[in-house]
Amino acid sequence: MFKKILIANRGEIACRVAATARRLAVRTVAVYSDADAQAKHVDACDEAVHIGGSAPRESYLQWDRIIEAARATGAEAIHPGYGFLSENEEFAQACAQAGIVFIGPPAAAIQAMGLKAESKQLMERAGVPLVPGYHGSRQEPDFLRAEAERIGYPVLIKASAGGGGKGMRAVERAADFDEALASCKREAASSFGDDAVLIEKYVQRPRHIEIQVFGDTHGQCVWLFERDCSVQRRHQKVLEEAPAPGMTPALRRRMGEAAVAAARAVDYVGAGTVEFIVEQGADGAMEFFFMEMNTRLQVEHPVTEAVTGLDLVEWQLRVAAGEPLPLTQEQLRLDGHAIEARICAENPDNNFLPATGTLHVYRKPAAASFERASVRIDDGVREGDVISPFYDSMVAKLIVHGATRQEALARLDDALAQLHIVGLSTNVQFLRHVVRTDSFAQARLDTALIQREQAALFHQQAVELPVAAAAVVASTLLSERAAEGADPFSRADGWRSHGLATRRFAFEFGGEPAQAELAYLHDGALQLQLADGVSEPLAFEALPDGSIDLRYAGRRERVWVYAQGETDHVFTRRGAADIVSLDLLAHAGEAQAEGGRLTAPMPGKVVSFAVRAGDAVRKGQALAVMEAMKMEHTIAAPADGTVAELLYAPGDQVAEGAELLTLTAG
Known part of the structure; x- marks a missing residue:
């Protein structure tokens, strides 16, 4: 085993690799950009080396600086994580020339699978099923348009060197082809430095099922079951699970053997994923086609770890050090069901627009790190960190494991309810909506699930105005009571010698104005009335964990309220909502208009x-x-x-x- 490795990545995957290395008594070296000088992954490693500016091309893509950092610190090997340089054959070759082990497949395997067109030609020769399409080198727009006509609409344009949904567009009709092609080529050139694309038939009701494979330098290659990654937005994965619902043992073996055949075709070593598009027939039969091979560890590898009880990063290190695979195909076993949710800084209600900002509040459910557990969180951030525009929008990965899919689903919803993030928009509540849809709950999966269920997913308000308003009033009163002094005249309990004291509150909720009136009764009780509503008793109690035991309008809920400027972020077990507290004088008659x-x-x-x-x-x-x-x-x-x-x-x-x-x- 290695004594020291360098981790050529950042964020949660760098922290994930460092955790396994620490368990194996392998020392680690982090690299970091200007933006990441105080990042969590820097503290997670034993040493750290600054490699450049905040933009990836100024730091994490500067492989000469990374290799020099490995030499300077005495690292014997480099783990590339995923993204950045993980599938760069030139980087893998440069590591070998420098006498440093690249913890990944041989450069030749990366090159063979790195270009989608060439890899599909290779898979065709290996007997792996392919989706009808054009995978050649000609890139003239007129020729590609003609190929799309030949294949038949709808078609999918995909960046040949791409991944992660970048440089990918579905085209329903010929009139939209030219614009989609130009956009794909721009995005592909920006993301991968190569604007080549391929054209494929767009499979109807497709599922995205992938097989985890592992090869060693002793000629062994195994498949570690499958993951279903069908729930996607903008061709990027949102939820992943293992095993794939509805998978039969016969189909699983066929897909596993096809994945191993694909890996053996390029003499694969290390962790890799063979991705398949699965077409679902009306009779429930499933037919699979090779899509691509990712020559690295996948973002969603934790669900495979959860159902196998294995540490795939440990396998990577052992294989890279020349050891044989720890288990044979016959020794591998499936246990239970696991689901991973990608927690992203984005606004689902605004076309998943990425968000940036500070994690003013980042409260997580009780969870293990990378060990097998019912709830696990992989992240590379801490409360107070900034999500910048320089890197991917993913904040964390939430992974749950249960004996059955139903148990895993319930555990995921509960864990998402306990995840409180304030400071920027996230997809946490959107994920809860997805998990609760009939389609997902009943495993009616395909890549159009989000589009099909959009009425239940977007612009939803899980917390009603009465609860949100009552929570803010209770939080305000608790804060005022905490600031009271010993002087009885400083008390904020609304006591009057005669008559009832009242207090007005103004809010904005869901884009609409709202008002409430609080009445202080003689016996110390409180009554809260929303505009045009009935006055209802209000009672509450602060709990030791910072939550509030709220009782209002015949309901009792546990709520958490986090104030940020004028906005209060209210969390409950059912969901979350933002409510803006308005100054009645400052906002009187104020008009809000953006004009043009x-x-x-x-x-x-x-x-x-x-x-x-x-x-x-x-x-x-x-x-x-x-x-x-x-x-x-x-x-x-x-x-x-x-x-x-x-x-x-x-x-x-x-x-x-x-x-x-x-x-x-x-």
């Missing part, structure tokens, strides 16, 4: 404008394209109007809230 301004929804780069000054535009028309967190985002017209002025040029970096262009009404 269009602002950047997040920090990023202006890619292009689709209009010029003087152009007439219609509501919903695309006006500009921005790039942030490795993805493109389209800015659309909020109403009909005329473009008055473009305030930036393509290539400009802009801050969140920056005005990009102006419209005049009409």
Whole structure:
């Protein structure tokens, strides 16, 4: 086994690798950018080396600096994690030339599987089933358009060197092909430095099922069962689980053997994942097609660890050190069911727009680290850390394990309820909505699940106004009581020698104004009345864990309230909501209007404008394209109007809230 390794990554995967290394008494070296100088993964390792600026191309993609850091610290091997340099054959070759072990597959295997077109030709020769499509090298737009016509719409355009949903577009009709192709090529060039694409038939009602494979240098190769990754948004995974619901032993073996055949075709060593698209027939039969092979550890590897009881990072280290695989195919066993939820900084109600900001509150359910447990959290952040625009939007991974899928589902919903994040938008409540849909609960899975269930997923309010308002009033009164002094005149209990004291509160909830009136009764009791509502008794008690035992309108709930400026973030076991407390005097008569301004929804780069000054535009028309967190985002017209002025040029970096262009009404 190695004595010291360098981890050429950041965030949760760097912390994850460091945890296994520590258990195996292997010392670790972290690398970090300017933005990550105080990051959790730096503290998780024994040593740390600064390698450059905040942008990945200035630091985590500078493999010469990483190799030099390994040499300088005496690291014998480099673990690339996933993303960044994990599937870069030049980096793997450079490690070998420097006498440093690359903890991953041989460079030749990365190269063979790195380009989707070439890998599919290789799989065809190996007898692995393929989706009909064009996987060649010709890239002229006219030729690709003709291939799409030959294959038949709908088709899927995919970046040949890509992954993670980047450079990928589904095209339903020929009229949309050219625009989708141009967008894919731009995104592919930006993310991978290669704008080549391939065209495939877009499979109807597809499931995304992948097989974990592992090979060693002694000629052994095994498959460690499957993961279902069908629940996706924008072609990126949201929830992953193992084993795949509805999988039969016969189909599992066929897919596993096909995955091993794919790995053996490139003499694969280490951890890899063979991804399949599975078409579901009306009779329930499933047919699978090779999609791609990821030559690295996957984000969703913890669900495989949960159902096998294995540590896949330990397997990676042992195989890279020349040891044989710890188990044979016959020794591998499935136990129970596991689900992983990706916790991302994004706004699901606004087309999953990435979010940045400070984790002012980051409270997690009680969980183990990477060991097998009923609840596990893998993260690379701490309360107070900043989620920046430089890296992926994922904050953490929440993994649960149960004896059955139903048990795992209940455990996941409970763990999500205990996850409190304040300071930026996240998808936590959206995930709870997904888990509760009939489609997911009953395992009616396909990649269109989110689109199919959108009425139950978006713009939902799990916490009603009465509970939110009562929670804020209770939190306010508790804070005032805590600040009381010994002087009886400093008490804030509303006592009066005669008559009843009342107090008004004003809120904004769900974009709508609301008011409440609190009455202090002579016996010390409280009555709270919402506008046009009935006055109801209000009682509450602060609990030791910071929550409030709230009793109002015939209901009793445990609530958590976190104040951030004027906004109070209310969490309950049923869900969460934001409610804004308004100053009655400051907001009297205040009008809120944005006119014709269009602002950047997040920090990023202006890619292009689709209009010029003087152009007439219609509501919903695309006006500009921005790039942030490795993805493109389209800015659309909020109403009909005329473009008055473009305030930036393509290539400009802009801050969140920056005005990009102006419209005049009409």
